[in-house]
Amino acid sequence: MKRIADSTVRRLSMYLRYLEDLDARGQKTASSDELALLCHTTPAQVRKDLSFFGSFGKRGLGYPVHDLTSQLRHILGLEHEWKVVIIGAGKIGAALANYRGFRQRGFRIEGVYDVSPDKIGQPWGEAIIRSMDSLADDLAGQDSVIAVLAIPSDDAQSVVDTMIAAGVRAILNFAPAQIVVPAHVSLKSVNMAMELEGLSFALTNNHGYRGVA
Amino acid sequence: MKRIADSTVRRLSMYLRYLEDLDARGQKTASSDELALLCHTTPAQVRKDLSFFGSFGKRGLGYPVHDLTSQLRHILGLEHEWKVVIIGAGKIGAALANYRGFRQRGFRIEGVYDVSPDKIGQPWGEAIIRSMDSLADDLAGQDSVIAVLAIPSDDAQSVVDTMIAAGVRAILNFAPAQIVVPAHVSLKSVNMAMELEGLSFALTNNHGYRGVA
DNA sequence: GTAGCTTTGTGAAGAATTTCACAAGCTCCT
């Protein structure tokens, strides 16, 4: 299969969100025009994105909403539930655990881990904070696990190494640090300071620069 | 000035982070090779990125660390402090308020606002949760303000409209919703569910796809 | 059934971004 750009995957994710809305409202079909309008992109872009994976629409009619929803869920690998472990029982970890969007979209928070001995064993919402040492055992045999890293930068790389040794193959990193992972592990980083700096740049150099929605 | 790509700005931000480290350690110069290694990019990319803004290096020697640090801070508009108001006194707002990276890099949390009458007036860390209605007055005359939106999606657009009416010109949005802003307002959105879905896609279709560090 | 309207799917064109490759410039050493 051809390599799919990151930007394409993000848009697929967005199409899915809106298609789910339309489906819930009982709308049967949607044209690339309509989707483009909702997602602030172009009809051509919508069609091109979808065409990488097959031809789901009917000419003259548009895309069947319910069917395309399933197809996108399949493409994005959202047909089964993903188990999410949160590493770092701090404020960011807490915010993520409560984030509505996760559960709604099939990501189930499975457990919370920390390195700090003070925190291990403490209750945390409905769960108990567990030790990183038990991660490998807890995940033994588990396949669809995504780890969310919400700890200070200093420890980030060493914790990542521990996680990978424990069998984690996907990491969403919130620590503002460059993390290195082997090729078989997928990593995404969200860096909030970097986003703010992007806004600072835009405000400082407003030569027609526009932020990204 | 030429339009600067978003990806370029993100990398500048990253160069700055590492240059600050090097500066703190007393290193005098750094080559594009060294920066590229630290930031996981290529030397040519580093040079090209910097060359959009001037020529800061010395051939045969590299870039003067301390000087380039200042230059980048200037380019990114980080020479003065930015005031950050957090809209939404929930878990995400709390996490952001405590995020070390913000304060460290010149973003000062100025106040917390909410729409919910139950929350308004309540203490929140060292501050008191304020009403959105007072936003316009509070910001009157203030120039360098960035609003961080951490509320549920349903209210997002209407709150954004209120903020813009109050004079906000830069918004970092954490609500998983498409927000529309007029051209003079800069907007960046962070969508955590979308990031997780990207990982789900990568794990499901691991045909050489690699996440982004 | 076919004319007219609509919308997809897709090569090809265009734009944007990254990488290449090398001349020019600086430092250090002798």
Add this chain to the structure above:
DNA sequence: AGGAGCTTGTGAAATTCTTCACAAAGCTAC
């Protein structure tokens, strides 16, 4: 002072991503 050894800055090439434009195909009405 001159040559050797680096490293920058930058046009040009390559690659990646987006937009265009249109043939092919479905639907509706008569």
